[in-house]
Amino acid sequence: MKNTESAENYLETILILSQKLPVVRSIDVATELGFKKSSVSVAMKHLRENGHIVVSSAGYITLTEAGREIADMIYERHNFLSSWLISLGVDEKIALEDACRIEHVISKESFAAIKRNVGGFQTNS
Amino acid sequence: MKNTESAENYLETILILSQKLPVVRSIDVATELGFKKSSVSVAMKHLRENGHIVVSSAGYITLTEAGREIADMIYERHNFLSSWLISLGVDEKIALEDACRIEHVISKESFAAIKRNVGGFQTNS
DNA sequence: ATCTTTTGTTAGTATAAACTAACTTTTATT
């Protein structure tokens, strides 16, 4: 998990689940992402070690300040990019998939520039 | 090289080098990408096996029809995305880096939609 | 209380894609 891509995705998923569920457990993340619980268990260990999440003795996962910041950033990109692509006429499914990939590789600068310059479309948030 | 990302990058590099050099060899690709020649050697073997390139007995690399198609597509994305980001005020270095990453993960549909909708900027080609 | 299911962990495996090290082969220089 040196590459941030996978970590970012886990953090974003934890954020999204925390809005839908009363508590977020490892198994919930696995279900959401379609991964095996063993994979998620290892990933959560790394996120814990890197100070991105805290896990209670009951197994409830919470984002730390640092983890939350990353999750928020990625989630904002996700929402913006998918809404924007949809507003351009891209099929919703494809727009969501693309947003999921672009959100991890775009720079702060480019994202800000796009937001600034193509901002005038219907946001669904 | 099941993931297309690396293969696409090699093919694009071969295309670019073939416009600059009389012939393209493995070592030229390695130099351009900053990879070791052993890595490129293995990658070229895979591209050969997948019918994306042909290598002459002298070691000269040529794109096949299939390889050329991929290279052209990626290169077009690269040029469009970088020009577009630069036109939005993104620093050139960052725009190029972002284009290099986004070009491999964006769908045909989204790329077409962006091109269609934000087409009215100064292209430097 | 016992058995089953759910959840989490650990150990070891697989794959992609880079790497180093060592070797071969060809080309150039003396």
Place this chain on the structure above:
DNA sequence: AATAAAAGTTAGTTTATACTAACAAAAGAT
């Protein structure tokens, strides 16, 4: 011709990230 340099190959290593299999512990159902 002999040595040196450049280019290519091969074998084995590393890292990230998923996987399976086997186990442990907790929660629920009978």
